[in-house]
Amino acid sequence: MNQQVAEILHYVAGVWRRRRLALIVAWAICGLAWFVVLLLPNVYEASARVFVTTRTPLRPMLRGIAVDDDLRSQLNMVQEALLSRPQLEAVVRKNDLDAGVKSTADMDAAVASLRKSIVIEVRGRQPDRPELDDSGLYAISYRNASQDKSVAVVRTLLDNFLENTLQGKREGTDEAQKFLRQQIKEYETRLSEAEARLAEFKKNNLGMIPGEEGDYFSRLDKEMDGLQTAETNLAVALSRRSELRRQLSSATPYVPGTSGSGGSSSGAVSDVSLRRQEAEAKLEELLLRFTEKHPEVIALRGTIAELKDREAKELAELSRGGKGTGAIRSLSANPVFQNIQVQLNQADVEIASLRGAITQHKSEIAKLKGVVDTAPEVEQELARLNRDYGVTKSQYEALVGRLEQARVSEDAAKSGIVRFDVMEPPKASSSPVWPNRPLLVLASLLIGPILGILVALGLNLLHPTFSSARMLERVTQLPVLGAISALKRESDAVLQRAAARRYVIAGAALVVCGVVFALFANFGARMIYG
DSSP states (O other), X not given: OHHHHHHHHHHHHHHHHTHHHHHHHHHHHHHHHHHXXXXXXXXXXXXXXXXXXXXXXXXXXXBTTBOXXXXXXXXXXXXXXXXXXXXXXXXXXHTTOOTTOOSHXXXXXXXXXXXXXXXXXXXXXXXXXXXXXXXXXXXXXXXXXXXXXXXXXXXXXXXXXXXXXXXXXHHHHHHHHHHHHHHHHHHHHHHHHHHHHHXXXXXXXXXXXXXXXXXXXXXXXXXXXXXXXXXXXXXXXXXXXXXXXXXXXXXXXXXXXXXXXXXXXXXXXXXHHHHHHHHHHHXXXXXXXXXXXXXXXXXXXXXXXXXHHHXXXXXXXXXXXXXXXXXXXXEEEOHHHHHHHXXXXXXXHHHHHHHHHHHHHHHHHHHHHHTTTTHHHHHHHHHHHHHHXXXXXXXXXXXXXXXXXXXXXXXXXXXXXXXXXXXXEEEEOSSOSBOOHHHXXXXXXXXXXXXXXXXXXXXXXXXXXXXXXXXXXXXXOSOOOOOOOOOOOHHHHHHHHHHHHHXXXXXXXXXXXXXXXXXXXHHHXXXXXX
């Protein structure tokens, strides 16, 4: 520890012996630094802040009916465009920053310097809430030696930012609408061609186009099922008719009745007449629903004719009188016989109807089997045409909807769906942001003496001296037999104290000059640069 302290004291003594050189170096460095600080040009910073948002009262009302613009991406593109070479060249020329520009290289340098001095920051973004990331506070700043030019450049950048954003929205909307109109026109032509092809195909293949009943195979299966059902029902009806005929053959048409004076004849006549009248009434009802060729109408007409014949025969027999007239008058119609007769007539009608249905089903089946080679191909081609028409129509309707959305978005943009609020107009402070002359002067006041001490220490290392016998013994590794001390006179002490005072005064003067220069450095710069 003592050895280290001794070395430090040795170096201190060496610097003290060269204190005049250290002081001269400190004064020279500080003077040069102060001169340089005084000549440094002022740099002013102008800034502006604008708040951009789409969270306006109009936006929720347009959700779903207008196109959702990606404002963040658009603003990022505008921000990048502001720092592009064409934009910066325009700013350079507009604000007279091209003084001394005589070549392309000079312009490149001016643009590079301008780009380096412009700072665009985005504040207020919320990365954890992307749905709110369409708003932000954009801060634009620029530094220049001229306060007015710095403000002018920031104002130009702010105007370009606002104009390019709105112009970009308008140009994007116009381009989108132009593209949609072209596509709609093309799809209108394609849709008309598809409709014409579909109509022509239906006209050329009339009768083979599937309708509500389904396609070809569905209709064929339906007709075959109908034929099978009709044949089954016909077999049941024939069996029923045979049974009715058997029952009718075993039943008697008349049964003995009550005789009376004229009452029996009128009753017999009334019974046949009543059945005929009922049959005629039923015929009128059937004619309201069916034509004359309907099987039930034909069968009922036959029944009516038979009843008329029986009525005529009975009336003729009664009018002649005779042997059998009394027996006829004493007979009355058998209700069981009449009921079986009615059921038999209904069975005949049903059989005729089923035979007609079977004939019709067979005709349809034959017709369908006749086109078995062409109908599936027709249906396949029809399905293809319908599919093409449907796709074209859906695309056309989607494009029309998008065009309407684009128009609504354009109108909304004009009405203010995006809001720009200039929170801070372009301005610059009256004091420069650089250089900080007082701080630089004080820093040079600290660095100058340090460099002076280092110079003195370096000379001491180049030309070392020994300040004590112990240091000499340690360095030479030789024993020191003795040391002769200097004999100082009273006048020498006075001279040393005077010299020390001079050094102290010179150092204090350096500090005072530095403090005074720091206080008046800005004033001196304004005197030089105005």
